[in-house]
Amino acid sequence: MVKGTQSVIRTVEGWGTVFRRKLSAGELGSLPVVLVLAVVWIVFQSLNNNFLSPRNLSNLSVDIVGTGLIAVGIVFVLLLGELDLSVGSISGLAAAVFAVLNVNNGVPEWLALVVAVLAGTVTGAVQGFSFAKTRVPAFVVTLAGLLTWNGLMLYILGTSGTVNLDEGGLLARLTSYYFTNDFAAYGLAAVGAGLVFLVSYQDRRRRKAVGMPHRSLRAIGVRTGVLAVTAFAAAYLLNRFQGLPLALLLFLLVVAGLDVVLRRTHYGRQVYALGSGVEAARRASLNVTRVQTAVLAVSGTMAAVGGLFLASRITSVSQNSGSGVLLLNAIAAAVIGGASLFGGRGTTWNAVLGILVIQSIASGMAITDTPAAVQFIITGGVLFAAVVIDSLSRRSQEAHGRA
Amino acid sequence: MPTPPLLALHGVCKRFGVVEVLSDIELEIRAGQVLALLGDNGAGKSTLVKAISGVTPADKGVIEWEGRAVHIRRPNDARELGIATVYQDLALCGNLDVVGNLFLGREIRRHGFLDEVEMEHRTRHLLQRLTRGIPDLRAPVVSLSSGQRQTVAIARSLLGNPRVILLDEPTAALGFEQTAEVLDLVDELRDRGLGVLLISHNMGDVKALADRAAVLRLGRNNGFFDVNTASQEQIISSITGATENAPRRPAHREAEW
Ligand SMILES: Nc1ncnc2c1ncn2[C@@H]1O[C@H](COP(=O)(O)OP(=O)(O)O)[C@@H](O)[C@H]1O
Ligand SMILES: [Mg+2]
Numbered sequence: 001m002v003k004g005t006q007s008v009i010r011t012v013e014g015w016g017t018v019f020r021r022k023l024s025a026g027e028l029g030s031l032p033v034v035l036v037l038a039v040v041w042i043v044f045q046s047l048n049n050n051f052l053s054p055r056n057l058s059n060l061s062v063d064i065v066g067t068g069l070i071a072v073g074i075v076f077v078l079l080l081g082e083l084d085l086s087v088g089s090i091s092g093l094a095a096a097v098f099a100v101l102n103v104n105n106g107v108p109e110w111l112a113l114v115v116a117v118l119a120g121t122v123t124g125a126v127q128g129f130s131f132a133k134t135r136v137p138a139f140v141v142t143l144a145g146l147l148t149w150n151g152l153m154l155y156i157l158g159t160s161g162t163v164n165l166d167e168g169g170l171l172a173r174l175t176s177y178y179f180t181n182d183f184a185a186y187g188l189a190a191v192g193a194g195l196v197f198l199v200s201y202q203d204r205r206r207r208k209a210v211g212m213p214h215r216s217l218r219a220i221g222v223r224t225g226v227l228a229v230t231a232f233a234a235a236y237l238l239n240r241f242q243g244l245p246l247a248l249l250l251f252l253l254v255v256a257g258l259d260v261v262l263r264r265t266h267y268g269r270q271v272y273a274l275g276s277g278v279e280a281a282r283r284a285s286l287n288v289t290r291v292q293t294a295v296l297a298v299s300g301t302m303a304a305v306g307g308l309f310l311a312s313r314i315t316s317v318s319q320n321s322g323s324g325v326l327l328l329n330a331i332a333a334a335v336i337g338g339a340s341l342f343g344g345r346g347t348t349w350n351a352v353l354g355i356l357v358i359q360s361i362a363s364g365m366a367i368t369d370t371p372a373a374v375q376f377i378i379t380g381g382v383l384f385a386a387v388v389i390d391s392l393s394r395r396s397q398e399a400h401g402r403a
Numbered sequence: 404m405p406t407p408p409l410l411a412l413h414g415v416c417k418r419f420g421v422v423e424v425l426s427d428i429e430l431e432i433r434a435g436q437v438l439a440l441l442g443d444n445g446a447g448k449s450t451l452v453k454a455i456s457g458v459t460p461a462d463k464g465v466i467e468w469e470g471r472a473v474h475i476r477r478p479n480d481a482r483e484l485g486i487a488t489v490y491q492d493l494a495l496c497g498n499l500d501v502v503g504n505l506f507l508g509r510e511i512r513r514h515g516f517l518d519e520v521e522m523e524h525r526t527r528h529l530l531q532r533l534t535r536g537i538p539d540l541r542a543p544v545v546s547l548s549s550g551q552r553q554t555v556a557i558a559r560s561l562l563g564n565p566r567v568i569l570l571d572e573p574t575a576a577l578g579f580e581q582t583a584e585v586l587d588l589v590d591e592l593r594d595r596g597l598g599v600l601l602i603s604h605n606m607g608d609v610k611a612l613a614d615r616a617a618v619l620r621l622g623r624n625n626g627f628f629d630v631n632t633a634s635q636e637q638i639i640s641s642i643t644g645a646t647e648n649a650p651r652r653p654a655h656r657e658a659e660w
Contacts, residue, residue, distance in 0.1 A: 206520045212527065264516040269499075273507055276497040276545075283458055283494045284508040285479040344498030397546050 032389055033338050033353045036382060040357060044364030051367055054240035060363050061238065062175055064355045065247040066091075066310035067326060071333035071351035072255060073302025076295045078334055079262075079275050081343025082138035084299045086127060086145030087330055091307025092322020093153040094120045098171065098308060099163040099317035100156055109170040117304045123149055124300015128293035138296065146327075154319060162318040165311065174250070175312040178242040185244035188252075189231035197224040247309060251352075254305075258298075259348045271295055275344025306330075325376075332379065333358050336386040342394050357382060407470030408433045409598040410455070410486070410567050415464030417447075417454055424450045425622050428464070432567055432598040437589060439609040439630065440602045441642050442619035448602050449491050451619070452571050455600075456488040457481040487565035491572050491602075493556040497545035502526045504544055505559045529558050534584050549576040557585065567598040574603060586612060606635055618642055 044051040070087050077084040094116040101112035123145065131141045157163070165172055179185070200220045207214035238244050262268035270291045273281045278288050310326070311317050337354025339346025358379055365375040408431040417425040425447045432438050442448050454461040457475040465472050468484050475481050481488070495504050502523045511518045511525075523540055530537045538551040547555070553576055560568055570589070574582040589612055592599055603609055609616060609630065616628045618641045626641040640646050 203520065210520070210524050212520070212524060260516070266510050266512065266517065269503065269507070269510060269517065272499060272503070273496045276499070280494045280496045281507075283456075283478050283488075283490065284496075285477070285482055286508055344496075397543065 030338050030350070030353055033336060033350075033357060033386070036336075036385075037353065037357050037360065040360045040364065044360070044368065047364070047368050051364055054237045056363060056367065057234075057237050058241040058245065060356075060359055061234075061248045062245045062313070063363070064352075064359045065175065065251045066306045066313060067329050067333060067359070068251055068351055068355040069254065069306035069309060070303050070326070070330040071337070071355050072258060072348045073299030073306075074330050074334040075337075075339045075346050075348055075351050076258075076262075076271065076298045076302075077138065078339045078341065078346055079271050079343060080138070080292065080295055081275055081341075082131070083331065084124075084127075084142045084296060084303075085139055085327060086123070086142040086149055087299060087303035087306075088322045088324075088327035089146045089149035089153065090120050090123055090300050090303040090322070091310065091326065093123065093149045093156070094304030094307040095311040095317040095321045096153045096156045096163075098311065099165065100160070102169075102171075103163050103165060104160065109166075113171065113308065116308060117301060120300040120302075120304020120307075121297050122300070124303070125293055125297035127300070128296025129289070131296060132289040132292040142296075150323075153322070157317075157319055162316055165315045165317065167315055171308060171312045172315050173246070173312075174309060175245070175247045177246040178244065179246065179249070180243040182239045182243065184249075185235035185238045186232065188244060188249065189228065189235040192231055192252075192256075193224055193228035196227055200224070247312075255348045255352055262347060267291075267294070272344055329355075329358055329379075332383045335390070336382055338386070338390075340390050340394065341387065342390070354386075407467065409469060411467040411470075412451075412455070413465045413467070415451070415454060415461045415466070417450055417459065417461050423622060425454065425461070427623065428619075429624055430617055432600055434566070434598050435593055435596045436614040437593050437599045437601055437612050439613035439616040440600055440619065441604075441609065441616055441638065442625075443642060446619040447622040448619055449571055450622075452488060452490070452569050452600070452602070455481065455569060456486060456490075458490075482563065485564075485566035486569065487560035487563060487567070488569040489553075489556045489560045489571060489573050491575075493552055495544045495552060495556055495559075498543050500543055501530075501538060501540045501547075501555050504555055505529070505562055507559075509563065526558070529561065530554065533558055533561075533588060534581070550578060550581045553577060553585075554581070557588065565597065567600070568592060569600045571602045572604070573601075574605065574608065582608075606639065609638075610635065620644055 041052065050056055070091060073087060074084060097119045098112045098116040101107040101115060102109050107115075127138070127141050127145045130136070131138045134141070197220065200215065200223065204214045204217070204220060235244070238248075262271060270281070270286050273284065273286060274288065274291055274295075281291075282288050307322055311321060333354035334346070334351050335341060335354065336357050337346075337350030337352065339350040339354075361379055361382070362375055364370075365372070365378075410430075410432040412428055412430040415425055415428040415430075416423065428447075428451060430438075430440075430451070440448050440451070450459065453459045455466070455475065457478045457480050460476050466475055467473065473480075473484060475484070475486075496507060499507065502519065505526050506522050511521050513521065526540055527537065530540075534554050536551070538547050538555070544552060544555060553573060557570075557573060574585050577585065586608060589599055589601060593614075601609075601613060613630045616630050616633070616638060617624065618626045618628070618638065620642065621644075625644070626638075626646070628638055628641075630638075637646075
């Protein structure tokens with residue numbers, strides 16, 4: 001009994017130490033954005049109790065996917081300490097390529113999809129290579145790209161104006177298909193929590209075997225438990241409406257997959273390394289040009305994929321596809337979610353959290369009939385707060401180093 | 404025939420724009436010896452180190468590895484020969500943690516993914532040999548003290564079992580105890596048969612550790628000394644230019660300084 005209490009106290013003390021260290025080292029991580037999200041949800045739920053209804057949350061979970069995928073690509077670019085301003089135009093270009101190939105020229109949907117995504121990869125790679133070779137900041141190269149790809153899209157669309165997509169087609173189903181069987185959503189929640197547990201447990205086992213510091217079983221249990229509760233609650237809500245949306249499943253798979261790429265592979269490590277400057281990476285024999293090109297290729301690809309999901313949601317492509325606030329929302333999502341503007345810090349999950357905040361505000365505003373003007377002002381305020389936190393934590397990190 | 408030195412430089416030149424920072428440098432690094440590279444600030448010591456390590460390759464001249472001419476055009480060329488460098492500015496990635504920095508560019512993989520456990524294990528092992536104050540291995544390097552960062556940079560250079568190690572002012576930012584740790588390490592590396600190039604402004608350390616000393620002045624060789632026989636005054640006057648052992652430089656070059 002006493003022993004149990006003591007170990008609980010020690011665990012809590014351990015967390016306290018870690019928290020204080022993270023606070024002073026400027027690594028608060030996702031904590032601020034999770035708090036913001038909680039506040040947004042509580043406020044809108046108290047204004048209108050349809051906000052947290054299964055229907056609204058389910059729609060929200062599909063609405064975040066298009067812009068969210070683009071924001072995932074932005075996270076890659078932010079890790080380099082750069083910006084990609086062309087993602088909106090690339091998303092529109094990809095949608096136009098798909099529409100013209102499939103609807104106007106009868107190319108099979110799967111082939112048109114592949115070509116559209118590759119169009120994003122290629123445009124991104126071209127920009128990345130120019131950025132790497134000319135050493136002009138990426139935001140300038142991609143600003144040129146913004147205009148160029150937008151012009152190319154208008155050219156491809158020609159006089160078609162608005163192209164309506166096949167409502168029952170493959171692309172449309174990306175965002176309209178739901179796994180109505182309850183098992184799908186619960187299964188995903190179980191598999192997700194199970195994987196996280198297995199990976200942490202395996203890590204602990206190997207560390208323990210060689211006598212290195214490792215997480216306690218209790219800490220792993222709590223971590224997995226929190227994740228499992230969240231995941232099963234979400235699954236329950238989704239099942240109360242139409243089940244697990246295919247779009248959400250794909251989004252989560254992409255985000256988790258790219259998270260593994262960034263944090264667990266040689267390639268990802270190089271991306272992070274470039275975040276603190278090119279020179280140190282170069283001296284460690286990294287191929288800087290290749291990594292920079294690849295990163296912009298990833299963001300171009302993600303922009304194209306996101307653009308196709310956005311087109312799928314409204315089953316049409318027009319000259320306005322990829323324009324407007326899309327670019328700003330994608331960048332804001334990555335930054336609000338906690339990816340650092342200064343490079344080197346962030347994960348793909350930051351994009352998910354950030355787009356959840358932005359889309360929640362948009363959805364809450366729509367549900368409470370608030371004018372768009374207010375929505376922009378609030379989103380702007382949240383973005384500003386995120387940037388300030390980013391810059392403060394960076395400074396506190398450096399101050400820490402000088403001590 | 405005597406065994407050729409591990410690394411030899413002949414007639415190495417380097418210019419940045421119109422400024423010739425290194426001209427006709429001769430240098431030999433021998434296995435199992437510590438060569439001190441001395442010179443005033445701006446003499447070209449760091450530039451020479453970067454020429455050897457492929458960061459800013461030499462414009463002219465021959466670099467020989469065990470008597471065989473080699474081309475060092477990129478950092479990777481030097482690394483593959485077995486040359487490791489601790490740069491004056493350390494060249495660490497501030498946002499990566501200690502383990503990430505040590506293994507950057509040569510990560511250990513397991514089933515295709517980074518093997519963090521193994522890398523952390525080896526990092527801990529290596530650092531325990533080097534220092535008593537092991538930093539938090541998972542903290543980003545920017546948040547470490549400058550002494551800890553220096554230790555990380557040195558540990559990184561030892562990782563690939565190099566045969567020549569270039570240390571550019573490794574003790575400049577260190578306190579008394581850590582300086583002693585680094586000097587002990589240099590001694591140990593020499594005993595293990597590595598060739599060590601040590602840049603330092605501390606004549607006491609040079610006298611205690613180095614076997615030979617090479618002096619650079621205004622980008623030229625200005626004397627070689629056997630540290631055991633040469634007097635400290637001789638070496639210092641060669642550093643400050645009281646004795647000119649190299650041909651005088653042309654007048655117009657003098658004017659640029
Ligand atoms: N990248 C560079 N471009 C132009 N000049 C440089 C560069 N690097 C070094 N120099 C110049 O070369 C000279 C030698 O510098 P350095 O090798 O750093 O000297 P030391 O390490 O001996 O103090 C200095 O005058 C410095 O200004
Ligand atoms: Mg120097």
